[in-house]
Amino acid sequence: MESNNNNYSTRPKGAKATLVKDDSFFTKKRFGFIFREEKKIKEAYYDVTRHEDLLSPGNSACLGCHAELALRTTLRILGPNTILAIPPGCMGGIGVVGFQGGSGTKIPVFFPLLDNTAAMLAGIKRQYQREGRDVNVVAFAGDGGTADAGFQSLSGAAERGENIIYICYDNEAYMNTGVQRSGTTPKWSWTQTTPVGEKSQGKSQKGKDMPMIMAAHNIPYVATANPSFLPDYIDKLKKAMQVKNGMSYIHLYSGCPTGWKFPTEKTIEVGKLAVETNLYPLWECVEGKFRMTYEVKKRTPIEEYTRSMQKYAHLTDEEIRSLQYSVDQNYKRLKDLCRIT
Amino acid sequence: MSAKVPDKLYRLTGDDVASVGKGLYVVNTGLWRYQRPVTDPDLCKRCSACYMYCPVGCKLELNTHYDTNLDWCKGCGICAEVCPANAITMYEEVGEE
Amino acid sequence: MGKIDVLNGNKAAAWGAKLARVSLLAAYPITPQTPLVEYLATFVAEGEIDADLVEVESEHTALSVLQGGVFAGARTFTGTSSQGLALMYEPYIRTSTMRLPIVMALVTREVISPQTVWGGQQDAVTVREAGWIQIWCESNQEVLDTVVQAYKIAENKGVLLPVNVCYDGFSLSHMAERVEIPEQEKVDSFLPKPDITHVKLDPDKPMSVDPLTAGPMLTEFRHKQVTAMKYAKEVIEEVRQEWSQLFGRDHGGMVDVYRMEDADIAIVCMGSPAGTARVAIDEMRELGIKVGMVRIRVLRPFPVEEMQALLSGVKAIGTIDRNVSFAAGYGTSYLELRTAFGGKRMPPMIDFIGGLGGSDVTLEQIKQAIVITQYVANGGEYRDVTWFGLDEVDVDQLFDLEDQADQEVKEGIV
Numbered sequence: 001m002e003s004n005n006n007n008y009s010t011r012p013k014g015a016k017a018t019l020v021k022d023d024s025f026f027t028k029k030r031f032g033f034i035f036r037e038e039k040k041i042k043e044a045y046y047d048v049t050r051h052e053d054l055l056s057p058g059n060s061a062c063l064g065c066h067a068e069l070a071l072r073t074t075l076r077i078l079g080p081n082t083i084l085a086i087p088p089g090c091m092g093g094i095g096v097v098g099f100q101g102g103s104g105t106k107i108p109v110f111f112p113l114l115d116n117t118a119a120m121l122a123g124i125k126r127q128y129q130r131e132g133r134d135v136n137v138v139a140f141a142g143d144g145g146t147a148d149a150g151f152q153s154l155s156g157a158a159e160r161g162e163n164i165i166y167i168c169y170d171n172e173a174y175m176n177t178g179v180q181r182s183g184t185t186p187k188w189s190w191t192q193t194t195p196v197g198e199k200s201q202g203k204s205q206k207g208k209d210m211p212m213i214m215a216a217h218n219i220p221y222v223a224t225a226n227p228s229f230l231p232d233y234i235d236k237l238k239k240a241m242q243v244k245n246g247m248s249y250i251h252l253y254s255g256c257p258t259g260w261k262f263p264t265e266k267t268i269e270v271g272k273l274a275v276e277t278n279l280y281p282l283w284e285c286v287e288g289k290f291r292m293t294y295e296v297k298k299r300t301p302i303e304e305y306t307r308s309m310q311k312y313a314h315l316t317d318e319e320i321r322s323l324q325y326s327v328d329q330n331y332k333r334l335k336d337l338c339r340i341t
Numbered sequence: 342m343s344a345k346v347p348d349k350l351y352r353l354t355g356d357d358v359a360s361v362g363k364g365l366y367v368v369n370t371g372l373w374r375y376q377r378p379v380t381d382p383d384l385c386k387r388c389s390a391c392y393m394y395c396p397v398g399c400k401l402e403l404n405t406h407y408d409t410n411l412d413w414c415k416g417c418g419i420c421a422e423v424c425p426a427n428a429i430t431m432y433e434e435v436g437e438e
Numbered sequence: 439m440g441k442i443d444v445l446n447g448n449k450a451a452a453w454g455a456k457l458a459r460v461s462l463l464a465a466y467p468i469t470p471q472t473p474l475v476e477y478l479a480t481f482v483a484e485g486e487i488d489a490d491l492v493e494v495e496s497e498h499t500a501l502s503v504l505q506g507g508v509f510a511g512a513r514t515f516t517g518t519s520s521q522g523l524a525l526m527y528e529p530y531i532r533t534s535t536m537r538l539p540i541v542m543a544l545v546t547r548e549v550i551s552p553q554t555v556w557g558g559q560q561d562a563v564t565v566r567e568a569g570w571i572q573i574w575c576e577s578n579q580e581v582l583d584t585v586v587q588a589y590k591i592a593e594n595k596g597v598l599l600p601v602n603v604c605y606d607g608f609s610l611s612h613m614a615e616r617v618e619i620p621e622q623e624k625v626d627s628f629l630p631k632p633d634i635t636h637v638k639l640d641p642d643k644p645m646s647v648d649p650l651t652a653g654p655m656l657t658e659f660r661h662k663q664v665t666a667m668k669y670a671k672e673v674i675e676e677v678r679q680e681w682s683q684l685f686g687r688d689h690g691g692m693v694d695v696y697r698m699e700d701a702d703i704a705i706v707c708m709g710s711p712a713g714t715a716r717v718a719i720d721e722m723r724e725l726g727i728k729v730g731m732v733r734i735r736v737l738r739p740f741p742v743e744e745m746q747a748l749l750s751g752v753k754a755i756g757t758i759d760r761n762v763s764f765a766a767g768y769g770t771s772y773l774e775l776r777t778a779f780g781g782k783r784m785p786p787m788i789d790f791i792g793g794l795g796g797s798d799v800t801l802e803q804i805k806q807a808i809v810i811t812q813y814v815a816n817g818g819e820y821r822d823v824t825w826f827g828l829d830e831v832d833v834d835q836l837f838d839l840e841d842q843a844d845q846e847v848k849e850g851i852v
Contacts, residue, residue: 099650104649116502
């Protein structure tokens, strides 16, 4: 379906510019990291272009979807020797498994149930192992299919040491069904089921720390990653592919312009802010040893992050202070873990 | 009833026993766009940031610069934001070809 | 000639899986299926089954692992019971709609509440509309033979449906009987290697499995599924013929028939009560009541034509159910028989419900059922459903004590 005479982009006659960067809340300075990481991005580029894009060129993901970016990159790193599970969720909804006799990818892909992704993959992997075939068996699941309904089968598969790669794209709510609260929705987040009103300031409980829970399963490889930091993610995915003695789990931050309410072009920057504020530190845990993979020299105040999207628009100064405190505490605990392991 | 009931025809599913997908399913996402990215070849440093960060994977690598395949580009604007050389500008779609 | 052993139902099922050369097993222990998991684990540990046994954390996962295995071309086996089946329901119904030829032992048990772990048939009849073929066994020999047969039925290219091999919890699962274990070579000649290609996840030949499918297409797939279920009847009969030629044993096809040639009345039942019914029938025939039995061997697909052919001519039918249906207060086989006859004229039929929650369907109860059915055949009126242990069953009043024959029957059944 990919056309050979590509439809190049030129300025339509008389069209005005729609995005003027200088007006942006984000300054160009913040994007210095592209310059800083230019070499790394070029390396990552060579990794990515080793395989063609294995996802259909057109699917129904929202504009600026962080998870679609992550999935495309993931498949280009994994390559065609891969079997992919897409449980119900955004990636299923946008047509990655396909629609009406068509497939959304060029590799074998299927819908497990919301709550049996890891189990079905275990069955596939076991059978291929018996036949002596080394195939990447990979889940790309949302937070609901991972931390909520899918948790039991994931935990069981981790404990049994199933040799699968489990990637959770965490957009912090059930986005496919229209932004309902999930187990990983952070405190104070607005969602459709944790609305903001006279008696409610969004979700009143803290989200569960899924990557830490997986690290507590003592599996060979656990990492957090963020598609805004692609070279870091690609590195981690390649490590996950090398694991042969159990499960590898990657927890992906996944910004959602639709559900979090920020402009579609800001996805990469919001993701970057999550890391730079220490809200979502990038770390990995290899055979029980924790290590930061991206050191933030001077953390950005959390307020910049909360102000970048509407889901936190209702936060009071006191709540932001409280959030800042818990971000700093979590980060300190993580640093301590890195030190003592 | 005297008329013979014709055998059922499986017009849509053919010989498939269960629902499977064999061809590629493609959504014409180019139709969604309200704005389009336009690259200035003189400014483009070919750093590949737009290529790497395009969620739709619709960036095309040319000898001179990275362009956009408008068949699939949804017009999110990420490429314009991540371009460190400010080489990409988003223009409104005015509906003419 | 195979080997003779004394096996309980669970071990017989494990032997069936071993002979079928399964390559992927996953099961979660639940009473009364637990020993089955232990036997399978032992077989794998001792290298007698060359398979992976996945020690899963729930029944839901057990069946899910097997589904994954089938996607990669495995022949798979599991077993469960009652609440495990209920937990499994989500992947369970999907096994049939995705047309995965998985074979599962269903060690039938009562469902809670009240809290119970004992036998019954309520779990299996509850899921009879989930699209699985259900074969009900009467003996442990039948359990072993049926597990092997089930693969041949399930993997038939025209069928491609999962099969439940149902056997009564405790009554069969924990009771040891003489079982002849067939020779492996002979089973190999009967059962070819699995060749499942309609839903295969293989990087060399990529396809997507179960993409979103809208109404008109789904309608076609559902129709194909129903057609396959109907076709399964033919395959079940073929497999029965082949099995009896190769192994000299015949457990029946869609139905199993006992002394029906000249029967005036028929007892219809399912599962382990059939064994007791055979004894009751022999004894009642001694007393002059011409009674026979039709055992529902396959509940899904239902033996509609077979039932019509066998039962249209009898004077009365008595069904014995170890389960209930909530449709109209009858047991399942009663309800299914009514449906099978549809608008066609059928003999008067009465239902007996018993054996719930591990209580026995006793020889005496079946004899009473036979006498009552005979009474109805003679034009007598009797309540249409009798709950053993709950309803007063006073057969004395049914006899004409002036009649010498009646007198003998009355003495004979006590």
